[in-house]
Amino acid sequence: MVTAITKGIKITVEVEYQPAYSSPTQFHFVFTYRIIIENLSEFAFQLMRRHWYIHDANRQVKEVEGEGVVGLQPILEPGESHTYVSGCNLKSGIGKMYGTYTMRRIMDDKKIEVEIPEFTMFVPYKLN
Numbered sequence: 429m430v431t432a433i434t435k436g437i438k439i440t441v442e443v444e445y446q447p448a449y450s451s452p453t454q455f456h457f458v459f460t461y462r463i464i465i466e467n468l469s470e471f472a473f474q475l476m477r478r479h480w481y482i483h484d485a486n487r488q489v490k491e492v493e494g495e496g497v498v499g500l501q502p503i504l505e506p507g508e509s510h511t512y513v514s515g516c517n518l519k520s521g522i523g524k525m526y527g528t529y530t531m532r533r534i535m536d537d538k539k540i541e542v543e544i545p546e547f548t549m550f551v552p553y554k555l556n
Contacts, residue, residue, distance in 0.1 A: 432545035436469025437504075437531060441547045446515070452551070457521040459549040463497070464511045465529070467504035474503045475510070476539070477530040485522035492527075503534065521551035 431440045442462045449458040467473055480492040495501065502510040516525060526546035532539050 430545040430547045432543045433468065434542040435540050436467065436471075437473065437529075437540075437542045438464075438466040438468050439529070439542060439544050440464040440466070441545060443547055443549050445549070445551055450551075452521065455519045457518045457549075457551055458515060459518065460513055460515045461525070461547065461549075462511065462513045463544075464509055465502075465504065466509040467506055470506050472503060472505045472534040473531040473540075474534060475501055475529050476532050478527065478544075479530070480525055480527040480544070482516060483524045484518045485520040488519065497529075516549065518549060522549070524548045 429440060429442045431438060440463070444460050446458040446460055450456055465475065475496060477493065477495055478497055482490040482492065498512050498514055500512070504510055524546055527544040529542045529544060530539055531542050
């Protein structure tokens with residue numbers, strides 16, 4: 429688990445390898461990640477966009493941008509949190525992800541970039 433706090437917005441990430449959905453002989457490794465977004469500030473914020481960098485150990489890098497997360501643009505009042513689960517496929521079985529969320533402060537439409545902390549994904553047997 430990794431955590432980062434940017435301007436009162438706390439991002440926590442937990443990763444899990446999914447062997448039942450992976451096919452190592454086909455170079456297909458599936459990971460899920462659970463993100464918890466907590467508003468520790470005194471202002472309400474809305475998550476508007478995501479921007480991810482996905483690095484596979486085979487030197488492949490993908491950049492993913494889009495609106496919201498899993499089809500939502502949640503509003504978080506002070507003290508509230510939003511949790512979602514998404515996934516990533518790697519070809520090597522080892523990689524990392526990191527990025528940013530663009531959040532909009534409701535009271536004045538000011539946008540801030542919130543860090544999504546870097547996290548690693550690896551098939552457990554690859555580290556032996």
